[in-house]
Amino acid sequence: MPNLKNTNVLDVVTKLVGKNNKIGKLLSGYGKLREANYISSHFSSYLAPVVASTNSLRDEVFKIRHGVYCEELGFEPVKESGMELDDFDDFSVHCLIKHSRSSSFAGTVRIVRPTESHQQLPIEKYCLNSITDDQLNPSNFDRKDICEVSRLAVPKHFRRRQMDNHQGAAVGTINQDTYSETELRCFPFIAVGLYFAAAALALEEEIKHAYVMMEPRLARSMGFVGIKFQQIGPVVDYHGKRAPYYINQELLKTKLSPSFLKMLNDIRQSISEQK
Template sequence: MDQSLVANKTIIGRVKSIVGRDSKLGKALGGLEKLQEAKFISKHFSEFLEPVVAQSENTRTESFNIRHKVYCEELEFEPLKNNCLETDEFDKFSSPCLIRHKGSGHYAGTVRLVRPQIENQLLPIEKYCINSITHETLNPRNFARKDICEISRLAVPLEFRKRQMDRFSGAATGVINEHTYSENELRCFPFIAIGLYFSAAALVMHNNIKHTYVMMEPRLARSMRFVGIQFEQVGPVIDYHGRRAPYYINPSLLYANLRPSFKIMLKNIQHQVEKYPRD
Protein backbone atom coordinates (compact mmCIF):
# COMPACT_ATOMS: atom_id res chain seq x y z
CA MET A 1 0.00 0.00 0.00
CA ASP A 2 1.05 3.62 -0.57
CA GLN A 3 3.23 4.61 2.41
CA SER A 4 1.53 8.00 2.85
CA LEU A 5 -1.83 6.24 3.16
CA VAL A 6 -0.36 3.86 5.75
CA ALA A 7 0.98 6.81 7.74
CA ASN A 8 -2.34 8.65 7.58
CA LYS A 9 -4.26 5.55 8.65
CA THR A 10 -1.88 5.09 11.59
CA ILE A 11 -2.32 8.70 12.75
CA ILE A 12 -6.10 8.57 12.32
CA GLY A 13 -6.23 5.28 14.20
CA ARG A 14 -4.31 6.72 17.14
CA VAL A 15 -6.51 9.81 17.34
CA LYS A 16 -9.66 7.68 17.16
CA SER A 17 -8.39 5.55 20.04
CA ILE A 18 -7.88 8.72 22.11
CA VAL A 19 -11.15 10.54 21.36
CA GLY A 20 -13.25 7.39 21.04
CA ARG A 21 -14.48 5.77 17.84
CA ASP A 22 -18.11 6.60 18.63
CA SER A 23 -17.50 10.27 19.38
CA LYS A 24 -18.35 12.89 16.76
CA LEU A 25 -14.68 13.42 16.01
CA GLY A 26 -14.05 9.67 15.96
CA LYS A 27 -16.86 9.12 13.47
CA ALA A 28 -15.64 12.03 11.34
CA LEU A 29 -12.14 10.57 11.30
CA GLY A 30 -13.61 7.21 10.38
CA GLY A 31 -15.29 8.83 7.39
CA LEU A 32 -12.01 10.48 6.40
CA GLU A 33 -10.26 7.14 6.66
CA LYS A 34 -12.81 5.53 4.34
CA LEU A 35 -12.49 8.39 1.86
CA GLN A 36 -8.71 8.03 1.76
CA GLU A 37 -9.14 4.31 1.17
CA ALA A 38 -11.58 5.01 -1.66
CA LYS A 39 -9.18 7.44 -3.30
CA PHE A 40 -6.40 4.88 -3.09
CA ILE A 41 -8.52 2.16 -4.67
CA SER A 42 -9.81 4.47 -7.40
CA LYS A 43 -6.24 5.37 -8.27
CA HIS A 44 -4.96 1.82 -8.38
CA PHE A 45 -8.01 0.00 -9.75
CA SER A 46 -6.89 0.41 -13.34
CA GLU A 47 -3.41 -0.82 -12.46
CA PHE A 48 -4.69 -4.31 -11.74
CA LEU A 49 -8.10 -4.55 -13.41
CA GLU A 50 -9.71 -3.56 -16.70
CA PRO A 51 -13.23 -3.64 -18.15
CA VAL A 52 -14.01 -5.87 -21.11
CA VAL A 53 -17.15 -5.54 -23.22
CA ALA A 54 -18.00 -9.11 -24.19
CA GLN A 55 -18.55 -8.82 -27.93
CA SER A 56 -16.84 -12.06 -28.95
CA GLU A 57 -18.14 -15.59 -28.49
CA ASN A 58 -15.23 -16.40 -26.17
CA THR A 59 -15.79 -13.48 -23.81
CA ARG A 60 -19.55 -14.05 -23.74
CA THR A 61 -18.86 -17.67 -22.79
CA GLU A 62 -16.60 -16.47 -19.96
CA SER A 63 -19.45 -14.30 -18.69
CA PHE A 64 -21.96 -17.16 -18.82
CA ASN A 65 -19.52 -19.45 -17.01
CA ILE A 66 -18.99 -16.98 -14.15
CA ARG A 67 -22.75 -16.64 -13.84
CA HIS A 68 -23.06 -20.42 -13.62
CA LYS A 69 -20.47 -20.58 -10.84
CA VAL A 70 -22.25 -17.93 -8.81
CA TYR A 71 -25.96 -18.34 -9.59
CA CYS A 72 -26.09 -22.12 -10.12
CA GLU A 73 -23.25 -23.67 -8.15
CA GLU A 74 -22.88 -21.28 -5.21
CA LEU A 75 -26.22 -19.54 -4.66
CA GLU A 76 -28.36 -22.27 -6.28
CA PHE A 77 -30.76 -19.68 -7.67
CA GLU A 78 -30.77 -21.53 -10.99
CA PRO A 79 -30.41 -25.24 -11.87
CA LEU A 80 -27.02 -26.64 -12.80
CA LYS A 81 -26.33 -26.82 -16.54
CA ASN A 82 -24.34 -29.58 -18.21
CA ASN A 83 -22.33 -27.04 -20.20
CA CYS A 84 -21.64 -24.92 -17.07
CA LEU A 85 -23.07 -21.84 -18.78
CA GLU A 86 -25.92 -19.89 -17.18
CA THR A 87 -28.04 -18.25 -19.88
CA ASP A 88 -31.62 -17.15 -20.38
CA GLU A 89 -33.92 -15.58 -22.96
CA PHE A 90 -32.66 -12.06 -22.24
CA ASP A 91 -29.11 -12.80 -23.37
CA LYS A 92 -30.24 -12.58 -26.99
CA PHE A 93 -30.51 -8.80 -26.59
CA SER A 94 -27.96 -8.17 -23.86
CA SER A 95 -24.43 -6.78 -23.69
CA PRO A 96 -22.25 -8.49 -21.06
CA CYS A 97 -19.32 -6.75 -19.41
CA LEU A 98 -16.43 -8.36 -17.56
CA ILE A 99 -13.65 -7.19 -15.29
CA ARG A 100 -10.32 -8.81 -16.13
CA HIS A 101 -7.40 -9.18 -13.74
CA LYS A 102 -4.43 -8.00 -15.78
CA GLY A 103 -1.79 -10.04 -13.99
CA SER A 104 -3.41 -13.45 -14.46
CA GLY A 105 -5.80 -12.81 -17.33
CA HIS A 106 -8.59 -14.27 -15.18
CA TYR A 107 -12.00 -12.65 -15.13
CA ALA A 108 -12.95 -11.16 -11.76
CA GLY A 109 -16.63 -10.57 -12.40
CA THR A 110 -19.38 -10.00 -14.90
CA VAL A 111 -22.56 -8.02 -15.35
CA ARG A 112 -24.95 -7.65 -18.25
CA LEU A 113 -26.95 -4.84 -19.74
CA VAL A 114 -30.31 -6.04 -21.07
CA ARG A 115 -31.15 -3.80 -24.02
CA PRO A 116 -34.51 -4.37 -25.73
CA GLN A 117 -34.84 -3.00 -29.25
CA ILE A 118 -38.32 -4.07 -30.35
CA GLU A 119 -41.72 -4.04 -28.64
CA ASN A 120 -41.92 -7.71 -27.69
CA GLN A 121 -38.55 -7.62 -25.92
CA LEU A 122 -39.06 -7.02 -22.20
CA LEU A 123 -36.66 -6.24 -19.41
CA PRO A 124 -36.44 -8.97 -16.74
CA ILE A 125 -37.94 -6.49 -14.28
CA GLU A 126 -40.91 -6.05 -16.63
CA LYS A 127 -41.50 -9.75 -17.11
CA TYR A 128 -41.15 -10.87 -13.51
CA CYS A 129 -41.58 -7.81 -11.26
CA ILE A 130 -43.53 -5.15 -13.16
CA ASN A 131 -46.15 -4.89 -10.39
CA SER A 132 -43.38 -3.99 -7.94
CA ILE A 133 -42.77 -0.70 -9.77
CA THR A 134 -45.13 1.81 -8.18
CA HIS A 135 -43.48 5.01 -9.45
CA GLU A 136 -45.85 5.92 -12.28
CA THR A 137 -43.62 8.33 -14.19
CA LEU A 138 -40.56 6.06 -14.08
CA ASN A 139 -42.28 2.88 -15.21
CA PRO A 140 -40.19 1.44 -18.10
CA ARG A 141 -43.36 1.01 -20.15
CA ASN A 142 -43.49 4.80 -20.47
CA PHE A 143 -40.35 4.89 -22.62
CA ALA A 144 -39.24 3.68 -26.03
CA ARG A 145 -37.56 0.27 -26.00
CA LYS A 146 -34.24 1.64 -27.25
CA ASP A 147 -34.15 4.15 -24.37
CA ILE A 148 -34.33 1.62 -21.52
CA CYS A 149 -32.06 -1.06 -20.15
CA GLU A 150 -31.59 -3.19 -17.06
CA ILE A 151 -28.42 -4.06 -15.19
CA SER A 152 -28.63 -7.68 -14.09
CA ARG A 153 -26.73 -10.89 -13.42
CA LEU A 154 -23.87 -9.20 -11.60
CA ALA A 155 -21.56 -11.97 -10.44
CA VAL A 156 -18.14 -11.99 -8.77
CA PRO A 157 -16.41 -15.40 -8.44
CA LEU A 158 -15.67 -16.54 -4.92
CA GLU A 159 -11.94 -16.37 -5.61
CA PHE A 160 -12.13 -12.61 -5.99
CA ARG A 161 -14.29 -12.07 -2.92
CA LYS A 162 -11.75 -13.47 -0.46
CA ARG A 163 -9.44 -11.20 1.51
CA GLN A 164 -5.82 -11.79 2.51
CA MET A 165 -6.93 -12.94 5.96
CA ASP A 166 -8.82 -15.84 4.38
CA ARG A 167 -5.85 -17.29 2.52
CA PHE A 168 -5.61 -20.36 4.78
CA SER A 169 -9.30 -21.25 4.75
CA GLY A 170 -8.79 -23.96 2.14
CA ALA A 171 -9.39 -24.57 -1.53
CA ALA A 172 -13.02 -25.56 -0.97
CA THR A 173 -13.84 -21.99 0.03
CA GLY A 174 -12.19 -20.46 -3.04
CA VAL A 175 -8.98 -19.41 -1.35
CA ILE A 176 -6.70 -16.94 -3.12
CA ASN A 177 -3.18 -18.14 -3.74
CA GLU A 178 -0.95 -15.71 -1.86
CA HIS A 179 1.73 -16.07 -4.54
CA THR A 180 -0.66 -15.03 -7.31
CA TYR A 181 -2.13 -11.80 -5.98
CA SER A 182 -0.35 -8.98 -4.17
CA GLU A 183 -1.61 -7.18 -1.07
CA ASN A 184 -2.42 -4.07 -3.11
CA GLU A 185 -4.37 -6.14 -5.62
CA LEU A 186 -6.41 -7.78 -2.88
CA ARG A 187 -7.47 -4.35 -1.64
CA CYS A 188 -9.13 -3.67 -5.00
CA PHE A 189 -11.28 -6.78 -5.07
CA PRO A 190 -14.12 -5.57 -2.79
CA PHE A 191 -14.58 -2.77 -5.33
CA ILE A 192 -15.00 -5.11 -8.28
CA ALA A 193 -18.79 -4.75 -7.96
CA ILE A 194 -18.41 -0.99 -8.25
CA GLY A 195 -16.19 -1.48 -11.29
CA LEU A 196 -18.87 -3.69 -12.83
CA TYR A 197 -21.58 -1.10 -12.21
CA PHE A 198 -19.31 1.58 -13.67
CA SER A 199 -18.65 -0.63 -16.71
CA ALA A 200 -22.38 -1.04 -17.23
CA ALA A 201 -22.88 2.71 -16.74
CA ALA A 202 -20.13 3.45 -19.26
CA LEU A 203 -21.84 1.14 -21.74
CA VAL A 204 -25.16 2.90 -21.09
CA MET A 205 -23.62 6.29 -21.88
CA HIS A 206 -21.63 4.92 -24.81
CA ASN A 207 -24.90 3.80 -26.40
CA ASN A 208 -26.94 6.86 -25.35
CA ILE A 209 -29.46 4.88 -23.29
CA LYS A 210 -31.57 7.19 -21.14
CA HIS A 211 -33.16 5.04 -18.42
CA THR A 212 -31.61 2.21 -16.40
CA TYR A 213 -33.29 -0.23 -14.01
CA VAL A 214 -31.99 -2.82 -11.57
CA MET A 215 -33.49 -5.21 -9.01
CA MET A 216 -31.23 -5.37 -5.97
CA GLU A 217 -31.09 -5.83 -2.24
CA PRO A 218 -31.63 -2.57 -0.34
CA ARG A 219 -28.38 -3.15 1.55
CA LEU A 220 -26.49 -3.21 -1.76
CA ALA A 221 -28.15 0.05 -2.78
CA ARG A 222 -27.08 1.53 0.56
CA SER A 223 -23.51 0.36 0.09
CA MET A 224 -23.41 1.97 -3.35
CA ARG A 225 -24.13 5.30 -1.68
CA PHE A 226 -20.67 5.10 -0.12
CA VAL A 227 -19.20 6.04 -3.50
CA GLY A 228 -22.11 8.33 -4.34
CA ILE A 229 -24.14 6.02 -6.60
CA GLN A 230 -27.66 7.11 -5.64
CA PHE A 231 -30.21 4.72 -7.09
CA GLU A 232 -33.82 5.88 -6.84
CA GLN A 233 -36.09 3.22 -5.38
CA VAL A 234 -39.23 3.00 -7.53
CA GLY A 235 -41.16 0.35 -5.63
CA PRO A 236 -41.36 -1.68 -2.42
CA VAL A 237 -39.14 -4.54 -1.36
CA ILE A 238 -40.43 -7.90 -2.60
CA ASP A 239 -39.31 -11.52 -2.33
CA TYR A 240 -37.41 -12.18 -5.57
CA HIS A 241 -34.31 -14.31 -5.06
CA GLY A 242 -34.28 -12.80 -1.59
CA ARG A 243 -35.50 -9.38 -0.49
CA ARG A 244 -35.06 -7.02 -3.42
CA ALA A 245 -36.54 -3.78 -4.66
CA PRO A 246 -36.69 -2.07 -8.07
CA TYR A 247 -34.32 0.85 -8.57
CA TYR A 248 -33.83 3.45 -11.27
CA ILE A 249 -30.89 5.60 -12.33
CA ASN A 250 -29.84 7.71 -15.30
CA PRO A 251 -26.53 9.39 -16.22
CA SER A 252 -27.55 12.70 -14.60
CA LEU A 253 -28.40 11.02 -11.29
CA LEU A 254 -25.16 9.05 -11.44
CA TYR A 255 -22.94 12.10 -11.88
CA ALA A 256 -24.91 14.31 -9.49
CA ASN A 257 -23.75 12.54 -6.34
CA LEU A 258 -20.67 10.57 -7.35
CA ARG A 259 -17.66 11.24 -5.12
CA PRO A 260 -14.79 13.01 -6.93
CA SER A 261 -12.34 10.13 -6.51
CA PHE A 262 -14.82 7.70 -8.05
CA LYS A 263 -15.62 10.10 -10.88
CA ILE A 264 -12.01 9.60 -11.90
CA MET A 265 -12.48 5.84 -11.74
CA LEU A 266 -15.65 6.06 -13.86
CA LYS A 267 -13.91 8.31 -16.39
CA ASN A 268 -11.07 5.79 -16.70
CA ILE A 269 -13.53 2.96 -17.26
CA GLN A 270 -15.51 5.06 -19.76
CA HIS A 271 -12.34 5.72 -21.73
CA GLN A 272 -11.69 1.99 -22.01
CA VAL A 273 -15.29 1.05 -22.83
CA GLU A 274 -15.49 3.68 -25.56
CA LYS A 275 -12.78 1.81 -27.46
CA TYR A 276 -15.37 -0.85 -28.26
CA PRO A 277 -17.75 -0.29 -31.20
CA ARG A 278 -21.36 0.49 -30.32
CA ASP A 279 -23.64 -2.53 -30.60
Protein backbone atom coordinates in the same frame (compact mmCIF):
# COMPACT_ATOMS: atom_id res chain seq x y z
CA MET B 1 -3.86 3.16 0.46
CA PRO B 2 -3.05 6.86 -0.06
CA ASN B 3 -0.04 8.26 1.79
CA LEU B 4 -1.74 8.97 5.12
CA LYS B 5 1.17 11.02 6.41
CA ASN B 6 1.00 13.41 3.48
CA THR B 7 -2.78 13.41 3.59
CA ASN B 8 -2.77 14.36 7.26
CA VAL B 9 -0.33 17.19 6.67
CA LEU B 10 -2.47 18.46 3.80
CA ASP B 11 -5.60 18.29 5.96
CA VAL B 12 -3.91 20.16 8.80
CA VAL B 13 -2.64 22.93 6.53
CA THR B 14 -6.06 23.22 4.87
CA LYS B 15 -7.71 23.59 8.27
CA LEU B 16 -5.20 26.22 9.33
CA VAL B 17 -5.66 28.43 6.28
CA GLY B 18 -9.38 27.68 5.91
CA LYS B 19 -11.29 26.41 2.89
CA ASN B 20 -12.91 29.66 1.81
CA ASN B 21 -9.85 31.50 0.61
CA LYS B 22 -7.79 30.93 -2.52
CA ILE B 23 -5.06 28.91 -0.80
CA GLY B 24 -7.57 26.72 1.03
CA LYS B 25 -9.55 26.05 -2.15
CA LEU B 26 -6.35 25.25 -4.01
CA LEU B 27 -5.22 22.78 -1.34
CA SER B 28 -8.66 21.18 -1.16
CA GLY B 29 -8.79 20.84 -4.93
CA TYR B 30 -5.32 19.31 -5.00
CA GLY B 31 -6.30 16.78 -2.34
CA LYS B 32 -9.42 15.73 -4.27
CA LEU B 33 -7.46 15.45 -7.52
CA ARG B 34 -4.78 13.30 -5.88
CA GLU B 35 -7.42 11.03 -4.35
CA ALA B 36 -9.21 10.74 -7.69
CA ASN B 37 -6.01 9.81 -9.50
CA TYR B 38 -5.14 7.27 -6.79
CA ILE B 39 -8.47 5.44 -6.82
CA SER B 40 -8.70 5.18 -10.59
CA SER B 41 -5.04 4.28 -11.15
CA HIS B 42 -5.12 1.69 -8.36
CA PHE B 43 -8.15 0.00 -9.91
CA SER B 44 -6.60 0.00 -13.37
CA SER B 45 -3.34 -1.42 -12.02
CA TYR B 46 -5.02 -4.72 -11.21
CA LEU B 47 -8.35 -4.81 -13.03
CA ALA B 48 -9.62 -3.92 -16.49
CA PRO B 49 -13.08 -3.88 -18.12
CA VAL B 50 -13.46 -6.15 -21.14
CA VAL B 51 -16.48 -5.90 -23.43
CA ALA B 52 -17.63 -9.43 -24.29
CA SER B 53 -17.76 -8.80 -28.01
CA THR B 54 -16.81 -12.31 -29.18
CA ASN B 55 -18.35 -15.73 -28.73
CA SER B 56 -15.40 -16.91 -26.62
CA LEU B 57 -15.72 -13.93 -24.26
CA ARG B 58 -19.47 -14.41 -23.97
CA ASP B 59 -18.81 -18.06 -23.09
CA GLU B 60 -16.64 -16.78 -20.21
CA VAL B 61 -19.59 -14.65 -19.09
CA PHE B 62 -21.96 -17.62 -19.15
CA LYS B 63 -19.48 -19.85 -17.28
CA ILE B 64 -19.07 -17.30 -14.48
CA ARG B 65 -22.83 -16.90 -14.24
CA HIS B 66 -23.30 -20.67 -14.08
CA GLY B 67 -20.80 -20.94 -11.25
CA VAL B 68 -22.53 -18.21 -9.25
CA TYR B 69 -26.23 -18.45 -10.14
CA CYS B 70 -26.53 -22.22 -10.68
CA GLU B 71 -23.81 -23.96 -8.66
CA GLU B 72 -23.36 -21.58 -5.72
CA LEU B 73 -26.66 -19.78 -5.19
CA GLY B 74 -29.05 -22.29 -6.77
CA PHE B 75 -31.12 -19.54 -8.40
CA GLU B 76 -31.13 -21.51 -11.64
CA PRO B 77 -30.80 -25.28 -12.32
CA VAL B 78 -27.33 -26.68 -12.97
CA LYS B 79 -26.80 -27.19 -16.68
CA GLU B 80 -24.74 -29.88 -18.36
CA SER B 81 -23.08 -27.25 -20.57
CA GLY B 82 -21.71 -25.42 -17.54
CA MET B 83 -23.07 -22.17 -18.93
CA GLU B 84 -26.03 -20.09 -17.77
CA LEU B 85 -28.00 -18.28 -20.47
CA ASP B 86 -31.49 -16.87 -20.76
CA ASP B 87 -33.75 -15.24 -23.35
CA PHE B 88 -32.54 -11.75 -22.44
CA ASP B 89 -28.98 -12.47 -23.60
CA ASP B 90 -30.09 -12.09 -27.21
CA PHE B 91 -30.53 -8.35 -26.67
CA SER B 92 -27.91 -7.68 -23.99
CA VAL B 93 -24.43 -6.18 -23.90
CA HIS B 94 -22.02 -8.02 -21.60
CA CYS B 95 -18.87 -6.89 -19.82
CA LEU B 96 -16.20 -8.70 -17.83
CA ILE B 97 -13.68 -7.45 -15.29
CA LYS B 98 -10.27 -8.98 -15.93
CA HIS B 99 -7.66 -9.57 -13.22
CA SER B 100 -4.50 -8.41 -14.94
CA ARG B 101 -1.92 -10.53 -13.11
CA SER B 102 -3.65 -13.88 -13.57
CA SER B 103 -5.48 -13.02 -16.82
CA SER B 104 -8.60 -14.57 -15.26
CA PHE B 105 -11.97 -12.89 -15.02
CA ALA B 106 -13.05 -11.43 -11.67
CA GLY B 107 -16.66 -10.76 -12.54
CA THR B 108 -19.29 -10.05 -15.14
CA VAL B 109 -22.35 -7.88 -15.65
CA ARG B 110 -24.74 -7.17 -18.50
CA ILE B 111 -27.15 -4.47 -19.54
CA VAL B 112 -30.35 -5.80 -21.04
CA ARG B 113 -31.36 -3.29 -23.69
CA PRO B 114 -34.51 -3.92 -25.70
CA THR B 115 -34.75 -2.36 -29.14
CA GLU B 116 -38.03 -3.84 -30.35
CA SER B 117 -41.54 -3.36 -28.96
CA HIS B 118 -41.99 -6.99 -27.85
CA GLN B 119 -38.71 -7.14 -25.90
CA GLN B 120 -39.04 -6.70 -22.14
CA LEU B 121 -36.63 -6.03 -19.31
CA PRO B 122 -36.36 -8.82 -16.70
CA ILE B 123 -37.90 -6.45 -14.16
CA GLU B 124 -40.92 -6.04 -16.45
CA LYS B 125 -41.35 -9.76 -17.05
CA TYR B 126 -40.90 -10.99 -13.48
CA CYS B 127 -41.32 -8.06 -11.08
CA LEU B 128 -43.46 -5.42 -12.78
CA ASN B 129 -45.93 -5.30 -9.88
CA SER B 130 -43.08 -4.35 -7.55
CA ILE B 131 -42.72 -0.96 -9.28
CA THR B 132 -45.03 1.48 -7.50
CA ASP B 133 -43.59 4.72 -8.86
CA ASP B 134 -45.85 5.17 -11.90
CA GLN B 135 -43.78 8.03 -13.33
CA LEU B 136 -40.67 5.86 -13.56
CA ASN B 137 -42.31 2.72 -14.90
CA PRO B 138 -40.21 1.53 -17.87
CA SER B 139 -43.36 1.28 -19.98
CA ASN B 140 -43.42 5.09 -20.05
CA PHE B 141 -40.26 5.29 -22.14
CA ASP B 142 -39.19 4.30 -25.62
CA ARG B 143 -37.64 0.83 -25.72
CA LYS B 144 -34.31 2.16 -27.00
CA ASP B 145 -34.05 4.53 -24.02
CA ILE B 146 -34.20 1.90 -21.24
CA CYS B 147 -31.94 -0.86 -19.94
CA GLU B 148 -31.55 -3.08 -16.91
CA VAL B 149 -28.34 -3.87 -15.09
CA SER B 150 -28.52 -7.62 -14.61
CA ARG B 151 -26.68 -10.84 -13.82
CA LEU B 152 -23.81 -9.23 -11.92
CA ALA B 153 -21.60 -12.07 -10.70
CA VAL B 154 -18.22 -12.41 -9.00
CA PRO B 155 -16.59 -15.89 -8.87
CA LYS B 156 -16.15 -17.40 -5.43
CA HIS B 157 -12.33 -17.47 -5.57
CA PHE B 158 -12.30 -13.68 -5.80
CA ARG B 159 -14.09 -13.34 -2.48
CA ARG B 160 -13.17 -13.65 1.18
CA ARG B 161 -13.32 -17.28 2.33
CA GLN B 162 -15.28 -16.47 5.52
CA MET B 163 -18.02 -14.87 3.42
CA ASP B 164 -18.43 -17.61 0.81
CA ASN B 165 -21.81 -18.68 2.23
CA HIS B 166 -23.02 -15.17 3.00
CA GLN B 167 -26.03 -14.05 0.99
CA GLY B 168 -24.91 -11.43 -1.47
CA ALA B 169 -21.24 -12.43 -1.31
CA ALA B 170 -21.41 -13.22 -5.02
CA VAL B 171 -21.16 -9.50 -5.71
CA GLY B 172 -18.70 -8.72 -2.94
CA THR B 173 -15.21 -9.40 -1.70
CA ILE B 174 -12.47 -11.93 -2.41
CA ASN B 175 -10.44 -14.76 -0.97
CA GLN B 176 -7.66 -13.08 1.04
CA ASP B 177 -5.42 -16.15 0.84
CA THR B 178 -5.11 -15.95 -2.94
CA TYR B 179 -3.87 -12.43 -3.54
CA SER B 180 -1.21 -10.11 -2.21
CA GLU B 181 -1.94 -7.49 0.46
CA THR B 182 -1.33 -4.71 -2.05
CA GLU B 183 -3.88 -6.13 -4.46
CA LEU B 184 -6.43 -6.69 -1.70
CA ARG B 185 -6.81 -2.93 -1.34
CA CYS B 186 -8.22 -2.81 -4.85
CA PHE B 187 -10.64 -5.73 -4.78
CA PRO B 188 -13.46 -4.06 -2.84
CA PHE B 189 -13.83 -2.15 -6.10
CA ILE B 190 -14.83 -5.23 -8.12
CA ALA B 191 -18.58 -4.72 -7.64
CA VAL B 192 -18.17 -0.96 -8.05
CA GLY B 193 -16.15 -1.54 -11.22
CA LEU B 194 -18.86 -3.82 -12.60
CA TYR B 195 -21.57 -1.24 -11.96
CA PHE B 196 -19.38 1.42 -13.53
CA ALA B 197 -18.83 -0.85 -16.52
CA ALA B 198 -22.61 -1.22 -16.87
CA ALA B 199 -23.01 2.55 -16.52
CA ALA B 200 -20.30 3.11 -19.14
CA LEU B 201 -22.05 0.74 -21.56
CA ALA B 202 -25.33 2.60 -21.03
CA LEU B 203 -23.64 5.96 -21.53
CA GLU B 204 -21.94 4.77 -24.70
CA GLU B 205 -25.27 3.49 -26.03
CA GLU B 206 -26.93 6.82 -25.04
CA ILE B 207 -29.50 5.02 -22.88
CA LYS B 208 -31.47 7.43 -20.67
CA HIS B 209 -33.09 5.22 -18.02
CA ALA B 210 -31.61 2.24 -16.14
CA TYR B 211 -33.21 -0.25 -13.75
CA VAL B 212 -31.93 -2.93 -11.39
CA MET B 213 -33.41 -5.37 -8.85
CA MET B 214 -31.08 -5.67 -5.87
CA GLU B 215 -30.80 -5.98 -2.13
CA PRO B 216 -31.35 -2.69 -0.27
CA ARG B 217 -28.03 -3.15 1.56
CA LEU B 218 -26.21 -3.34 -1.78
CA ALA B 219 -27.96 -0.15 -2.88
CA ARG B 220 -26.81 1.49 0.36
CA SER B 221 -23.24 0.30 -0.12
CA MET B 222 -23.22 1.71 -3.65
CA GLY B 223 -24.42 4.97 -2.13
CA PHE B 224 -21.20 5.21 -0.14
CA VAL B 225 -19.29 5.87 -3.37
CA GLY B 226 -21.98 8.12 -4.76
CA ILE B 227 -23.97 5.70 -6.94
CA LYS B 228 -27.36 6.90 -5.76
CA PHE B 229 -30.06 4.52 -6.95
CA GLN B 230 -33.64 5.68 -6.48
CA GLN B 231 -35.90 3.02 -4.97
CA ILE B 232 -39.15 2.84 -6.97
CA GLY B 233 -41.01 0.11 -5.12
CA PRO B 234 -41.11 -2.02 -1.96
CA VAL B 235 -38.86 -4.92 -1.07
CA VAL B 236 -40.14 -8.19 -2.52
CA ASP B 237 -39.02 -11.81 -2.38
CA TYR B 238 -37.16 -12.38 -5.65
CA HIS B 239 -34.07 -14.55 -5.18
CA GLY B 240 -33.97 -13.05 -1.68
CA LYS B 241 -35.19 -9.70 -0.42
CA ARG B 242 -34.82 -7.25 -3.30
CA ALA B 243 -36.33 -4.00 -4.43
CA PRO B 244 -36.60 -2.21 -7.78
CA TYR B 245 -34.24 0.72 -8.30
CA TYR B 246 -33.84 3.38 -10.96
CA ILE B 247 -30.95 5.59 -12.04
CA ASN B 248 -30.24 7.97 -14.90
CA GLN B 249 -27.27 9.96 -16.15
CA GLU B 250 -28.09 12.99 -14.02
CA LEU B 251 -28.40 10.96 -10.80
CA LEU B 252 -25.17 9.14 -11.58
CA LYS B 253 -22.98 12.07 -12.54
CA THR B 254 -24.20 14.60 -9.97
CA LYS B 255 -23.91 12.29 -6.97
CA LEU B 256 -20.53 10.67 -7.66
CA SER B 257 -17.53 12.01 -5.77
CA PRO B 258 -14.72 13.38 -7.97
CA SER B 259 -12.66 10.28 -7.12
CA PHE B 260 -15.18 7.79 -8.42
CA LEU B 261 -16.29 10.01 -11.30
CA LYS B 262 -12.73 9.79 -12.63
CA MET B 263 -12.84 6.02 -12.21
CA LEU B 264 -16.11 5.90 -14.16
CA ASN B 265 -14.70 8.11 -16.91
CA ASP B 266 -11.56 5.99 -17.20
CA ILE B 267 -13.63 2.79 -17.41
CA ARG B 268 -15.85 4.43 -20.01
CA GLN B 269 -12.83 5.45 -22.07
CA SER B 270 -11.49 1.89 -21.93
CA ILE B 271 -14.86 0.49 -23.03
CA SER B 272 -15.20 3.09 -25.79
CA GLU B 273 -11.81 2.07 -27.21
CA GLN B 274 -12.98 -1.55 -27.45
CA LYS B 275 -16.12 -0.80 -29.46
